[in-house]
Amino acid sequence: MNKSLCAVALAAATLLAGPAALAAGYPTKPVTMIVPFVPGGSSDITARSVTPGLSKALGQTFVVENKPGANSAIGAQALARATPDGYTMMVGSIGTFAINEALYKNLSYNPSKDFDYLTQAVRNPNVLVASADFPASTVAELVAYANKNPGKLSYASSGTGSSDHLSAVLFRQRTQTTGVDVPYRGGGAAIADLIGGQVNVSFQNLGAVQNHIKAGKLKALAITGDARAPDLPDVPTLAEAGIKDMVVYSWQGFAVPKGTPPAVVQQLTQALQTALRDPQTEKTLQGLGFEVVANTPQQFAAFQQAEVKRWKDVIQKANIQLE
Numbered sequence: 513m514n515k516s517l518c519a520v521a522l523a524a525a526t527l528l529a530g531p532a533a534l535a536a537g538y539p540t541k542p543v544t545m546i547v548p549f550v551p552g553g554s555s556d557i558t559a560r561s562v563t564p565g566l567s568k569a570l571g572q573t574f575v576v577e578n579k580p581g582a583n584s585a586i587g588a589q590a591l592a593r594a595t596p597d598g599y600t601m602m603v604g605s606i607g608t609f610a611i612n613e614a615l616y617k618n619l620s621y622n623p624s625k626d627f628d629y630l631t632q633a634v635r636n637p638n639v640l641v642a643s644a645d646f647p648a649s650t651v652a653e654l655v656a657y658a659n660k661n662p663g664k665l666s667y668a669s670s671g672t673g674s675s676d677h678l679s680a681v682l683f684r685q686r687t688q689t690t691g692v693d694v695p696y697r698g699g700g701a702a703i704a705d706l707i708g709g710q711v712n713v714s715f716q717n718l719g720a721v722q723n724h725i726k727a728g729k730l731k732a733l734a735i736t737g738d739a740r741a742p743d744l745p746d747v748p749t750l751a752e753a754g755i756k757d758m759v760v761y762s763w764q765g766f767a768v769p770k771g772t773p774p775a776v777v778q779q780l781t782q783a784l785q786t787a788l789r790d791p792q793t794e795k796t797l798q799g800l801g802f803e804v805v806a807n808t809p810q811q812f813a814a815f816q817q818a819e820v821k822r823w824k825d826v827i828q829k830a831n832i833q834l835e
Contacts, residue, residue, distance in 0.1 A: 538598055538776050542573040546602040548587025550580045554717070554802075558633050558764040559603045561797055565787025570779065583673065584608040585620050592626035596769040598776035603633065606675050606763050609816050614824035615673040616834050624820060627767040629812040630781045633788055634802035635763040637737030638679050638715040639722070639747065641730040646712050651734050651753035654713065658689035665691040668711040670699035673834060675762045678823060679715035679736060681830045683750075686758050706730065717762055718744075719801025736760040743801075763805070765812055781809055 545563065547556045556578065563574040579587035588608050594600035602608075607615075613623045640651070648654040658665045669677035672695045684691055694711050696702040699720055705711050707729045715736065722743055724730045732747045738759045740749060750758045766784055768777065787793060788806040797804055807815070827833070 538779060539570055539572040541599065542575050543570075543598070544600045545574050545576050546587045546591055546600065547576055547578045548580060548584035548602065548604055548608055549578065551578055554634075554636075554762070555584075555603050555605050555608075555764050557800060558797075558802075561793055562633070562784060562787040565790050565793060566783050569783035569786055582620070583612060583616075583671075585612065585616070588612075588623070588626075589620045591767065591769055592621040594769045596628075596771035596773075598768060598772055598780060601630070601766060601768045601780065602627075603764055603766050606761075606819065607673065609765060609767070610819035611673055611675070611678065611823045611827075613820050614827045615832065618835060624817065626770050628770055628772050628777055629809050629816055630766040630768060630777060631784050631788075631809065632763055632765040632805045632807050632812045632815060633784070634797055634804055635761040636718050636801045636803060637735050637741065637761050638676060639718045639725070639735050639741070639744070640679075640683070640713065640715055640733045640750070641706065641721055641725065642713045642733060643706050643709045643711070644729055644731060645709055646731065648713075649731055649733070651748075651750065651755060654733060655687050655689060658684075658687070658691060663690045663692065665689070665713065666694050666711040667691050668694050668696060668702040668706050668714040670702050671695050671697065673827075673832065675760070676702070676715045676717070678826055679760050680713075681832070682758060682760065682826050683715070683755070685826065685829060686755050703730075715760075717801070722801065765816070777809060 545559050547559050549555050559576045563576060566574045579590055584604060584607055587602060588604060591600060591602040609623045612619055642648060648657045667680040677693060702714055703716060703721060706714050718741055721730055725732045732744055734750045734753045735741050735747050736750055785806045788804050794804050
């Protein structure tokens with residue numbers, strides 16, 4: 513066989529091998545892990561918690577690259593446009609992978625079409641908190657207050673379209689009450705004004721406010737999870753407080769560009785699951801208020817679609833849309 517025929521045969525063999533050939537020996541160089549937010553947030557913490565375990569499992573360096581902006585759209589767009597070879601991945605939030613799809617009129621990426629999902633990494637519930645001097649100390653009292661003061665109850669949030677904002681919107685839909693949304697540029701500012709009494713209530717991430725609750729600076733009325741929080745055993749769930757069909761978690765998950773070879777998806781998922789379930793890593797994450805999920809790509813993809821549908825219904829009913 514002459515050289516030209518050998519070259520053709522080799523090219524054909526490579527094409528027939530497909531994903532298996534692309535995955536052979538993976539990874540052979542460092543892997544970039546995009547975080548579409550600034551350092552220090554939940555996605556960033558999740559990313560940096562698993563990189564040592566990933567490097568140990570796969571024998572390569574995993575480099576965290578923060579690409580914040582446009583409520584995570586800049587980083588997500590970068591992932592969507594990356595080569596689907598397993599050398600670019602991303603950890604994103606409920607907003608990145610679910611809420612943004614319905615919230616933005618002109619989103620620069622499509623969460624349901626542009627990614628292959630690896631695993632839902634962690635989740636944590638929100639907690640309905642009130643300022644210390646607010647008259648309501650239970651969910652029933654809060655609903656009664658809202659009914660007696662229509663349109664006056666103020667809800668602080670870390671921004672329009674955030675998990676805490678939409679939790680408040682959903683709560684008002686479930687209780688058929690009204691209120692005023694007060695969006696801030698981040699959760700820290702919202703919590704500060706809540707403690708100061710400038711706003712009444714908020715659905716804040718449990719890890720962000722549990723110390724303030726224990727110090728008596730905020731009152732916890734209910735947890736949005738499906739069970740009571742171990743660190744706040746006396747605080748009822750919303751279901752226990754009489755609000756049905758309102759289990760809400762903030763969550764983080766990992767994805768790669770659509771079309772990444774299945775063998776690479778499998779390798780990355782297994783390495784992520786191992787890293788997340790490492791006893792020390794899990795203990796660290798739990799200390800920050802996270803519950804490790806570490807499910808399969810199939811489970812995560814199904815969950816992502818259910819979350820898109822759920823928040824789309826909430827957003828459309830409330831007539832919320834951003835450019």
